[in-house]
Amino acid sequence: MIDLFYWTTPNGHKITMCLEEMNLSYDLHPVQIGKGEQFKDEFLAISPNNKIPAIIDRSPAHGGAPIALFESGAILIYLAEKTGTLLPTDVRKRFDVIQWLMWQMGGLGPMAGQNHHFAGYTGERIQYAIDRYVNETNRLYGVLNHRLADREYVAGEYSIADMAIYPWIVPYQRQSQKLEDFPHLKRWFETVAARPATIRAYEVAKTVNPTNAPTVNEESKKILFGQIARK
Numbered sequence: 286m287i288d289l290f291y292w293t294t295p296n297g298h299k300i301t302m303c304l305e306e307m308n309l310s311y312d313l314h315p316v317q318i319g320k321g322e323q324f325k326d327e328f329l330a331i332s333p334n335n336k337i338p339a340i341i342d343r344s345p346a347h348g349g350a351p352i353a354l355f356e357s358g359a360i361l362i363y364l365a366e367k368t369g370t371l372l373p374t375d376v377r378k379r380f381d382v383i384q385w386l387m388w389q390m391g392g393l394g395p396m397a398g399q400n401h402h403f404a405g406y407t408g409e410r411i412q413y414a415i416d417r418y419v420n421e422t423n424r425l426y427g428v429l430n431h432r433l434a435d436r437e438y439v440a441g442e443y444s445i446a447d448m449a450i451y452p453w454i455v456p457y458q459r460q461s462q463k464l465e466d467f468p469h470l471k472r473w474f475e476t477v478a479a480r481p482a483t484i485r486a487y488e489v490a491k492t493v494n495p496t497n498a499p500t501v502n503e504e505s506k507k508i509l510f511g512q513i514a515r516k
């Protein structure tokens with residue numbers, strides 16, 4: 286059994302998509318990040334960076350004590366290795382998946398996240414910041430569109446790279462993007478959206494956060510965006 290510490294963010298959706306695709310049993314533990322639950326000591330013991338998602342695998346593949354992990358990319362690799370699925374063993378194919386997973390972790394996720402922040406969460410409208418991150422999101426959509434021009438999925442076969450990327454494309458309208466501008470990406474997006482495991486994962490999200498929308502008010506902004514180093 287896997288304990289999943291989760292909220293309905295793109296990084297959270299990655300892991301429910303993965304667990305559903307792998308048919309792994311898991312217990313869901315909602316962490317209401319807008320209320321500061323990610324700063325509780327019991328959560329910090331699992332995820333010292335106070336971010337979701339995190340997991341505890343109470344039945345590791347090779348036995349022994351439970352394994353706790355944070356960082357969505359690390360969790361995806363761990364689950365793929367645990368099950369022997371969605372991450373090829375051939376070195377070329379394997380690192381093709383891993384490089385696109387890292388592309389999402391280091392590029393699409395952070396840039397789209399800043400896009401969301403400056404376009405939707407700041408009290409003052411900083412046009413330079415909005416333009417900067419909307420344009421960079423657009424550039425990254427273009428990279429993905431070109432990649433998908435001659436293959437069904439990002440690394441050929443469906444993999445953890447697709448699961449990492451898809452939830453960051455779901456809010457494309459909030460990111461001021463049009464899927465019609467990226468026909469190969471749009472085809473891929475619709476294909477992933479139609480997978481039964483993807484549908485189940487987003488149904489799980491509705492049980493936790495029925496609107497599946499961020500709840501950001503002045504108090505939650507202080508919690509989410511006002512933190513400094515913990516002493």
